[in-house]
Amino acid sequence: xxxxxxxxxxxxxxxxxxxxxxxxxxxxxxxxxxxxxxxxxxxxxxxxxxxxxxxxxxxxxxxxxxxxxxxxxxxxxxxxxxxxxxxxxxxxxxxxxxxxxxxxxxxxxxxxxxxxxxxxxxxxxxxxxxxxxxxxxxxxxxxxxxxxxxxxxxxxxxxxxxxxxxxxxxxxxxxxxxxxxxxxxxxxxxxxxxxxxxxxxxxxxxxxxxxxxxxxxxxxxxxxxxxxxxxxxxxxxxxxxxxxxxxxxxxxxxxxxxxxxxxxxxxxxxxxxxxxxxxxxxxxxxxxxxxxxxxxxxxxxxxxxxxxxxxxxxxxxxxxxxx
Ligand code: ADP
Ligand code: MG
Numbered sequence: 299x300x301x302x303x304x305x306x307x308x309x310x311x312x313x314x315x316x317x318x319x320x321x322x323x324x325x326x327x328x329x330x331x332x333x334x335x336x337x338x339x340x341x342x343x344x345x346x347x348x349x350x351x352x353x354x355x356x357x358x359x360x361x362x363x364x365x366x367x368x369x370x371x372x373x374x375x376x377x378x379x380x381x382x383x384x385x386x387x388x389x390x391x392x393x394x395x396x397x398x399x400x401x402x403x404x405x406x407x408x409x410x411x412x413x414x415x416x417x418x419x420x421x422x423x424x425x426x427x428x429x430x431x432x433x434x435x436x437x438x439x440x441x442x443x444x445x446x447x448x449x450x451x452x453x454x455x456x457x458x459x460x461x462x463x464x465x466x467x468x469x470x471x472x473x474x475x476x477x478x479x480x481x482x483x484x485x486x487x488x489x490x491x492x493x494x495x496x497x498x499x500x501x502x503x504x505x506x507x508x509x510x511x512x513x514x515x516x517x518x519x520x521x522x523x524x525x526x527x528x529x530x531x532x533x534x535x536x537x538x539x540x541x542x543x544x545x546x547x548x549x550x551x552x553x554x555x556x557x558x559x560x561x562x563x564x565x566x567x568x569x570x571x572x573x574x575x576x577x578x579x580x581x582x583x584x585x586x587x588x589x590x591x592x593x594x595x596x597x598x599x600x601x602x603x604x605x606x607x608x609x610x611x612x613x614x615x616x617x618x619x620x621x
Pocket of ligand 2: 320323389390
């Protein structure tokens with residue numbers, strides 16, 4: 299109960315991409331090396347995420363849908379030293395409240411697995427399931443019982459676009475992971491495990507971005523930033539290719555976006571944005587990832603130090619290119 303009390307407001311399932319994010323994060327937390335995402339009609343008809351992770355024991359299967367059922371926290375203090383992606387224990391329960399969910403899982407050590415269905419909160423009996431090791435979650439008819447939210451969904455292309463953005467962030471943040479996205483049976487992205495960060499950037503944003511990248515590294519320290527920035531001549535029009543990650547998790551941060559932009563002062567045409575893929579590593583207890591229900595924003599204990607580190611590192615790298 300103590301843990302629950304410290305957890306903020308409910309998980310937000312706004313659109314298909316929110317479902318994809320939560321399910322893939324669960325797969326990553328389960329130690330998966332390959333994750334397949336299948337969508338139909340922008341994810342409104344079907345979202346299926348299949349992984350090769352450690353699975354769920356048959357006895358725990360029904361429990362996964364319980365509010366605040368998380369196997370990832372043991373004490374309230376853990377909330378401030380989080381290394382797994384999920385931790386609120388709300389995602390599956392929230393998704394099952396707004397869609398028809400089938401959860402199938404087989405821990406690799408077992409000869410067979412089990413499945414359970416949850417439709418709008420009603421749980422079925424647990425039945426045997428003969429699938430390969432890992433977990434498969436299928437979500438059908440998202441928002442079938444929440445007409446208001448269904449009405450706010452945009453076109454298939456727009457919803458697919460949101461999913462693509464979510465998959466991009468997950469693929470950039472998890473090098474080593476094999477990710478496949480299909481839409482209506484057609485391959486959208488396949489990111490092999492062997493693709494490094496620069497390859498992944500090339501895969502999502504094209505060779506014209508990849509070929510202008512400079513690697514950055516602030517060097518070891520309490521805070522460290524590594525990643526890539528692009529040469530100022532890399533012109534993406536008014537698109538904003540700025541991706542920030544902290545301890546492997548994507549986040550949004552106006553202050554650090556400003557730090558990146560400031561490093562390019564005088565180098566860009568007006569109205570253009572600096573291109574950067576920045577990966578911060580900070581001590582887990584110095585960053586609060588629990589300030590936003592979807593974890594899109596974080597709070598750094600040493601905000602101004604992190605700001606200076608990013609600006610100085612990028613600036614120094616551009617100077618080395620005589621820019
Ligand atoms: P959280 O991720 O915050 O713990 P979720 O509601 O997302 O909560 O998931 C509930 C629980 O179900 C997880 O803690 C985990 O034990 C189990 N689970 C969900 N998805 C998977 C998966 N793909 N592989 C293994 N276990 C899973
Ligand atoms: Mg989760």
